Amino acid sequence: MRLLVTGATGKVGQNVLAAPPRDARFAEAQVVALCHNRGLSLDGVEVVNGSIASREDVARAMAGVTHVLHLAAVKESPDLAIDVAVKGMFLLLEAFRQSETAERFVLLGGDCAVGHIFQPYDSPITEESPRRAYPGCYALTKVIEEVMLEQYRIQYGIDTCCIRAPWIMEKDDFRFAMVFGPDQFGGPAWADLMPQADLERAWQEGLVPLMIAANGEPLRRSFVHVDDVVSAALTALVHPAAAGETFNITMNEPVDYGRLAALLKRRNGTEAIEIRTPFHGNWLDNSKARQRLGWAPDVDLEEMIERAWTYQRAEKDVRRVWYPG
Structure with a gap:
């Protein structure tokens, strides 16, 4: 080959x-x-x-x-x-x-x-x-x-x-996809979905997102x-x-943001903030x-969480979006 x-x-x-x-x-x-x-x-x-x-x-x-x-x-x-x-x-x-x-x-x-x-x-x-x-x-x-x-x-x-x-x-991507503030990795951009006051509070208090789909249920x-x-x-x-x-x-199974919030509260003691979205589960x-x-x-959801929250990123190992090229 x-x-x-x-x-x-x-x-x-x-x-x-x-x-x-x-x-x-x-x-x-x-x-x-x-x-x-x-x-x-x-x-x-x-x-x-x-x-x-x-x-x-x-x-x-x-x-x-x-x-x-x-x-x-x-x-x-x-x-x-x-x-x-x-x-x-x-x-x-x-x-x-x-x-x-x-x-x-x-x-x-x-x-x-x-x-x-x-x-x-x-x-x-x-x-x-x-x-x-x-x-x-x-x-x-x-x-x-x-x-x-x-x-x-x-x-x-x-x-x-x-x-x-x-x-x-990979690595700690999943963890930083769930944070508020400048360290957020990927999307959606929380500022497009939340009032600025809620966004600032979520960042300061270390909250995690519980996105709600267009049908009113936790997003999948x-x-x-x-x-x-x-x-x-x-x-x-x-x-x-x-x-x-x-x-x-x-x-x-897709990630259910309701279950994700519950797992993170049990593991880390973090509270969630509900975010209404136009998205579909x-x-x-x-x-x-x-x-x-x-x-x-x-790798299921619990393993994804464990890997992301225990990963220690080296100083030179910069988290990046790989596009373009």
């Missing part, structure tokens, strides 16, 4: 590159990383420096490749979205379909393709549910990527798989730990049942991945 990983310096990419030495299925694999804005120096990984939007750079990276794990993405970056998400994937798929060595192409998709908490669903979101992007270029590009992958399989008969993940957590939102995404990605690269399929890769269903791939997440 010769495996090309795009987005190799990002959150998922770095963990993927660290996994093959520990996984017997990839003991003999050659790993290639296509890197653009950030450098990479890792034993056993061949680095191709270039742009995913360059046909020549993609051709160099694809030379002799049997498997592709496409992780590269940009978020709300309209100036880069088309080059990376559309042109970049098009060039990868074109090179893949014309390659004499290509075997399987795996895309890391996102639950933004089905609108995660922005779009309402009357039942659990499966791989057969309609795609419903929320506003913004990121969600739109994730829909386009899934459709491109699907159509290339139909047009050219190539072996493809999409693993669709919600918000991916899907998360997944990066370790579980990596295990799913490696399985999707080699499992026969992954051919031509899409799989939701997520925790067995949805359930991203991972049954297909569990049944067909034999994959299951190791």
